[in-house]
Amino acid sequence: MTPTLNDLCRIGEIEFGHLVVDSQPLGEKARLFLNDGSYIDLWLSRRLQERFGFHWERRHLDGTMYRYDNFPNTAWRDIETYPRHFHNGSQDAVIAPPFAADLLAGFREFMIFVETTLTASGNQRLPGT
Numbered sequence: 664m665t666p667t668l669n670d671l672c673r674i675g676e677i678e679f680g681h682l683v684v685d686s687q688p689l690g691e692k693a694r695l696f697l698n699d700g701s702y703i704d705l706w707l708s709r710r711l712q713e714r715f716g717f718h719w720e721r722r723h724l725d726g727t728m729y730r731y732d733n734f735p736n737t738a739w740r741d742i743e744t745y746p747r748h749f750h751n752g753s754q755d756a757v758i759a760p761p762f763a764a765d766l767l768a769g770f771r772e773f774m775i776f777v778e779t780t781l782t783a784s785g786n787q788r789l790p791g792t
Contacts, residue, residue: 675695729777731750
């Protein structure tokens, strides 16, 4: 069965509840609000099975953004995992993703990346703080 945005939100809220404070549907995507004031937008294609995008927006906090997606942008066709690619800190810093190709496993690994990045930077807030 193909995962839904609701499935991804539940994973975020349950497995990463120490990071995710809320989720909200936003038309064709969903948003996970994180405890440091950043958010992750989740997108799944309704037409093309397995087409996805996970975008962690932090530009309002520290100027960075991270996105794991498989939109076939020809600018990234030289990346060995094309069309899968990872925007590592900015729109133009694109590398092969360090995440699984499987949608659910890749989402979980993306969330672990978020958790690790927040912990390393000291921006993660503990529950109740």
